[in-house]
Amino acid sequence: MKKQNLLLLTAAIWLFSCKQSSDQPISEQYDPSCQACIVEQYVPKLIKGTMDSYFNGDPVTLVKADDKLLLEGDIIIDPSQLTNAAVSGERTGITSALKKWPNKTVYFSFDSSSTDESTRTKFKSAVKHWMDNTDLVFINKDTLDDPESISNYINVIQDDGCYSSIGMVKGAQDLSIGSGCSTGNAIHEIGHAVGLYHEQSRRDRDKYIIIYTANIDSGKAGNFNKYASGNGFELDTLDFGSIMMYPYNAFSKNGKPTITKKDGTTYTTQRRALSQGDLDAVEHMYP
Ligand SMILES: [Zn+2]
Numbered sequence: 001m002k003k004q005n006l007l008l009l010t011a012a013i014w015l016f017s018c019k020q021s022s023d024q025p026i027s028e029q030y031d032p033s034c035q036a037c038i039v040e041q042y043v044p045k046l047i048k049g050t051m052d053s054y055f056n057g058d059p060v061t062l063v064k065a066d067d068k069l070l071l072e073g074d075i076i077i078d079p080s081q082l083t084n085a086a087v088s089g090e091r092t093g094i095t096s097a098l099k100k101w102p103n104k105t106v107y108f109s110f111d112s113s114s115t116d117e118s119t120r121t122k123f124k125s126a127v128k129h130w131m132d133n134t135d136l137v138f139i140n141k142d143t144l145d146d147p148e149s150i151s152n153y154i155n156v157i158q159d160d161g162c163y164s165s166i167g168m169v170k171g172a173q174d175l176s177i178g179s180g181c182s183t184g185n186a187i188h189e190i191g192h193a194v195g196l197y198h199e200q201s202r203r204d205r206d207k208y209i210i211i212y213t214a215n216i217d218s219g220k221a222g223n224f225n226k227y228a229s230g231n232g233f234e235l236d237t238l239d240f241g242s243i244m245m246y247p248y249n250a251f252s253k254n255g256k257p258t259i260t261k262k263d264g265t266t267y268t269t270q271r272r273a274l275s276q277g278d279l280d281a282v283e284h285m286y287p
Helices: 117-133 183-194 276-285
Strands: 047-055 058-065 068-070 105-110 137-140 153-157 162-165 172-177 209-211 259-261
Touching: 105 117, 105 183, 117 137, 117 153, 117 172, 117 183, 162 183, 172 183, 183 276
Parallel strands: 105 137, 105 153, 153 172
Antiparallel strands: 047 058, 058 068, 162 172, 209 259
């Protein structure tokens, strides 16, 4: 981990990853390129409007879609994670709305009524990738002698699109692997579930990228939020190779870039594997 550039603002968890994509471990068993990658998002039936609130001390505009509150396209916020005002003063892990999984252990369960074998296979492959490359342990709670003893867990469903909560939420938290979602998308969604945000959302992103608002699809501008205040920390530089990074044409309404590097050029994204920067961020979050 590059500690010399570490900016530690609080003990709360606001993580972005570091290092450049050249460091990323490439696992060929996952999607070979992002030519066919889809950008993770919940596909709502009805957009009901927006709601201004505070999440983790940051002012946020959430999209009310069906029965969900969306922070960016594929991050579901539970109302219990919201506060009415910015949290002032030094924050701690206790006051943070973003919770880590205790003992580096993430429990999950497959929703028996909605998941088919394909979804389960993708999720299990994604879990294997996480367990092969991090210290986190993922346990299917239904394999335990007393599954009811586990109250906080990821409830894997097969809904419209790929989406997840961020961090650990009390109770069962849905993580959707829709029929169009890949194993790489599942690795990305697990990233949200353990507490990772989108790489392009980092507060210092304007040092590295340009956002082209005029090219963003109607109603999707919120997917390009930047967190100008708040808490947590960012590691090193923006990692274009992060599995949490949007592609340059994410949510474009006209095929033109919605994101470029500062020099105006586009870049390559991937949904194969956690990058070295992703791994460093996870290690920092779960030391
Ligand atoms: Zn995402």
